[in-house]
Amino acid sequence: MLVLDAGNALFKSSTPGAPQERERAELLLEQMSAMGTEAMAVGARDLTLGTDFLTKAGKGEKKLKLLSANLVDAGGKRLFPASTVVTVGGVKFGLVGLSPEGPVATQQGVVGQPPVPAAITEARRLREKEKVDVVVVLAAVPYMEALKLSKEAGNSMDFIVQSHEGRSAGVAQRNDYATLIPPGERGRQLARLELSMEGKGPFVDLTETERAKEQVRILDTNIRQAKERLATLKDESARAALGEAVASFESRRKALLAQTGGRTEGLGRSHRLSYTSLGPEVGDDPELKKRVERIEPPGSASH
Template sequence: MPVLVLDAGNALFKSPLPDGDPKVGERARFLLEQLDAVGTRAMAVGARDLSLGTDFLAKASKGAKKLKLLSANLVDAGGKPLFPASLVVTEGGVKFGLVGISPEGPVAGQPPGGGGRPPVPAALAEARRLREKEQVDVVVVLAAVPYVEATRLSQQAGNTVDFIVQSHEGRGAGVAQRNDYATLIPPGERGRQLARLELSVDGKGPSVDLTEAERARENLKLLDANIQQAKARLAALKDESARRALEEAVASFESRRKQLVLQAGGNKEGLKRTHRLSYIQLGSDVADDPELKKRVERIEPPGSASH
C-alpha cells in the first residue's frame, strides 16, 4: 500500500520562545534527521519550529534527503518567501499538492516587515495554483496555525482543498470534520499518536468519511424499522387527531432519513472518494530502538527536567 508521510509542524521545540536550554538546537536537529529518516515528505513550519529563528531552521534542514519544510506565508522583510509554499509528490499513481502555512505575525530573528502574512489567503492562492497549473488530484494543507484559522480555511476553501491537517495548540487525537468540501484533520499531539488517514480518491466530489458513513448506515436501519412500524400503526388508526400526530412523526422520520442517506454516501457512485481516520498510539507497547534511545538520552538524560 502506498504511504505518504506528512507532518503538520510544531514538532521541533517545546515552546515558541527560546528557553535557555543549550541542547534545544541539538534536539531540533535530531528530530529533523529522524523525520527525514522515516520518509516524511513535507512539514509545515509552525510557531514551535521557529524558536531559534528561520536561519537556524533553514540550515538545520539543509541536509534532508526527502523532507521539505513548507510555508506559503512566511516572508522576509522584503517580501521574499523564506520557504517553498508547496510541494507536488506522486504516490500510488495519485498526484498530491502539499501546501504549508504558518501563524500570522512576527518571527524570532526576522527584522520588522518580515514574518507570517495572513495564512488563509496564502493557502487558497497556492491551492488554486496547484489545481490549475499542476493538475493535482488531491490538495492537502499542512496548517501549523490556530484552530480558528484552520476552520476558517476549511469554510472558505470551496473545492480547492481536500484535507487540512492542523497543529498549533496540541489538541491531540480527534475526529475528522468536514466543512462543506474540505475535511479538517487533527494529527495527534507531541508525537504521542500517529494519525493514519486511508484514502480512496477515485471519482470526484468531497471525500466521504467512512466512519461517519458506517454510523449513518446503522442509524438508517433503525430508522427504517421505526418508519415501517409507524406506517403500520397509521394504517390501523381511526382517530383523526392521533393520525395527524403520527403523520407528523413519519414526516420527521423521512426528513431525517434523507440526511442519513447523504451522510451514508448515497449510492456506490457517491462512495468512490472516501477517507478513514484512525490513530496509532505510541505507548510503552511500541518497542524502543536501542540506538535511538541512547541518542535521545544524551540530549535529554533520564530524570532531567526536559526528559
C-alpha cells in the same frame, strides 16, 4: 504511504531555552527524514532559533521538505517553498505549508503574511497548473484560522492538517469541501488517514457515514412498521399522531441520506481517520534511544 508533519515539531516552546535544544531539533529533523516524511509546515515552535537554523539544518535532509506559503523576509521574499508535489500509489498530491501570521520574534524582519489567502492561492495553482488529485494543507496556525480556511477555501483543497496549540486526537470535521484534521498532540499520537480515491467530489468520512447508514436502516424499519399500523387505525386522532411520527422519521431519513451524499452505497472518494497512541507499549529503537538520552538524560527536567 505518505508521511507528513503539520509543524511545531522541533522545539518545546517558541523562545530559546536549554543549549541542547539545537541538537534535539537536528536529531528530530534527521529522524523525520529517515522515516520518509515528505513535508513539514514551518510552525511557531520550529522557528525558535530562526529561519537560518531551519534552512541550514534542512539542507542536509534528502527527503524532508520544509514548506511555508506565507513566511517572508523584510523584502517580501518567500523563505521556504510554498508547496511540493509527490505521487504515491498513483495518486498525485499537492502539499502546501502554512505558518502563523505576524512577525517572528526570533528573527527581525521575518513575518508571516495572512495565511488564508496564501493557502487558497497556492492550492488553486496546484489544482489548475499541476493537475494534482488531492491537495493537503499542512497548517501550523491557530485552530480558528484553520477553521476559517476550511470555510473559505471552496473546492481548492481536500484536507487541512492543523497544529499550533497542542490539541489532542479528535474527529475529522468537514465544513464545506475541505476536511479539517487534528494530527495528535506533540508526538504523543500518530494520526492515520486512509483514503479511497474512487469517484469525484469532496471526501466523505466513512466513520460518520457508517453511523448514518445504520440509522437509515433503523428508520426504514420504523417507517415501514408505522405505515402498516397506520393502515389499520380507525381513530382519527391516533392516525394524526402516527402520521406526524412517520413524517418526522422521513425528515430524519432525508437528512441522514444528505449526510451520506444522498445514497447509502457507492460513496465515491472517502476517508477514515484513526490514531495510534505512542505510549510505553510501543517499543524503542535501542540505538536511537541512546542518542536521545545523550541529549536528554533520564531523570533530567527535559526528559
